[in-house]
Amino acid sequence: MAGVRDQKKKQTRAAILKAAMKLFSRQGYEQTSIDQLAQAAGIGKGTIYSYFHTKSEIFLAFCEEQLEFVYQELTARSNPKMPLRKQLLTLFMGEFRFVSRNREFGRILLREMVFPKDFPGARAREVDDKYIEMLTPIFKRAQQRGELRTDLELIMVTGHLYALYIMTVSGWYMGRLHTEEDVAMAMEFLFDQALQGLAPTTAKEKAAHAAKK
Amino acid sequence: MAGVRDQKKKQTRAAILKAAMKLFSRQGYEQTSIDQLAQAAGIGKGTIYSYFHTKSEIFLAFCEEQLEFVYQELTARSNPKMPLRKQLLTLFMGEFRFVSRNREFGRILLREMVFPKDFPGARAREVDDKYIEMLTPIFKRAQQRGELRTDLELIMVTGHLYALYIMTVSGWYMGRLHTEEDVAMAMEFLFDQALQGLAPTTAKEKAAHAAKK
DNA sequence: GAAAAAACTCGACCCCGGTCAATTTTTAGG
C-alpha cells in the first residue's frame, strides 16, 4: 500500500510541530534544543532534518499556522462599513497584538518575513500573498465609497500600509514605543499621513485641521 | 600611569575590528570563526568577549563606521536645490547600493537595525538618529519651498519615508524586485504615493495624471 | 618597594545546530 509511509510521515511531522509548539512556548525558542524536540516527538535527532531544513524552519511552520488563523479571525471580525482608516487600524493592531504576545517569537518571525534568508524567500511571499488577499476587498470597498484613489495599483497600496505597520512595530522593538497605546497612536498618525499625503494640497487647510484632531 | 592599560585596550579593540573587516569581507560573516578572528588579532579567543558581547556585535561595530561614512558621503553629494522626491530618491538609492553591495551583510545589519535584539536597542537608535539629522535639513528646505506640509512632525515624516525604503529593500530580499532599477522604480512609486496621499483629493484629476507619467 | 587588590587574558570546556555513514524499515517483483 502506498499510503502507509505517507501517512506515517504526516504523523511524524505533526508530532514535531506539536512538540515544538509546547517546548517553544514553555521555554522559548533559543532555550529549546533540537535534541529536546526530537525526544519530545519520540524520534531521533537526525530524523528531524528529513522534515525540516533548519531549526528556524520548524519555528516558521509553527508560526504560519497561527498566522493564518489570526488573519481569518481578523477579517471575520472586521466591519466592512467602517471608514478605511478605522478598519486598517483594527486589522493591524490585531496583528500587532498577536506579534507582541511573545516578543521573541515576533522578532524571529518578522526578521524572517521582512528580510528572508533562504533563497527565493518563497515562504515569506506566500504569507504576504495571504495579506494581500485579506486587504484587497477592503480597499475595493473603500474605493467604491470614494475613500481611496482608484488610479493606484492595490499591491502598492498594500505595500505602503504594510510598510507603515512594520515601521511601527520596529518602533516598539527599538523601545521608542512602550505600550500598546503608543503603538496605536503612532500607527494612526502614520496612516493619516499616508491617506492625506505629505505634500501640501490646495485644500491644505482642511487637511491640516483634520490631522490636528 | 593610568593610561597604559587604557591605551592597550584601544589598540586591542581596533585590532579586532581590523581583523573582522578583513576576514568578514574576504570570507563572509558566517564563514569566519571567533577563533580565526582572535588569531588574526593576535589575542586569545576569550579575550574577544571582554570587548564585544557577541559575534554579531563585532559585525555591527564594523558596519556602523562604514554607515556613518556613507551618510556623510551622501549628504555631501546631495543637491539642495533639487525637488524633494528627487533628493530622497538619490539618498535612499545611495544607501540601497551600499546595503546591496553584500547581500549577507545588509541582511544582518537591517535585521538588527529594524528588529533589534539586545534590550534597549540603543545602538540601533543612535544610527537612526543620524538618519534623522541627515534628513531634517532637507525637509526644512522642502517646507520653505512649499513641497512639504508644515503641520507635520518631521520625525513622523522621516519614519514614513524610511518605512517605504525598508519595504522596498525587503522586496529585494524577498526576490520580488530583482535589479537595482526595479528597486528604484518601486521606491519612486511609493514616494509619490506618500507625497500625494492615498485618499482622493478635490484636485484628484491632476494627482492621478501626474502619477501616470 | 612590597604586597594586596583589581583588571585583564587565556584556552580548555560546554552546549548546540547540523551532517553522515551505518542500520533498520518499507516497497516491489518474482
Add this chain to the structure above:
DNA sequence: CCTAAAAATTGACCGGGGTCGAGTTTTTTC
C-alpha cells in the same frame, strides 16, 4: 513468502559560539 533495492531513521561526530576559573599583569595602598 522471499529478496533485493529504495527510503527512512538514527546517534556518534564535527565545528563553532560562548563561558569560566585559573593564571598573569597592572594598579593601588601603605
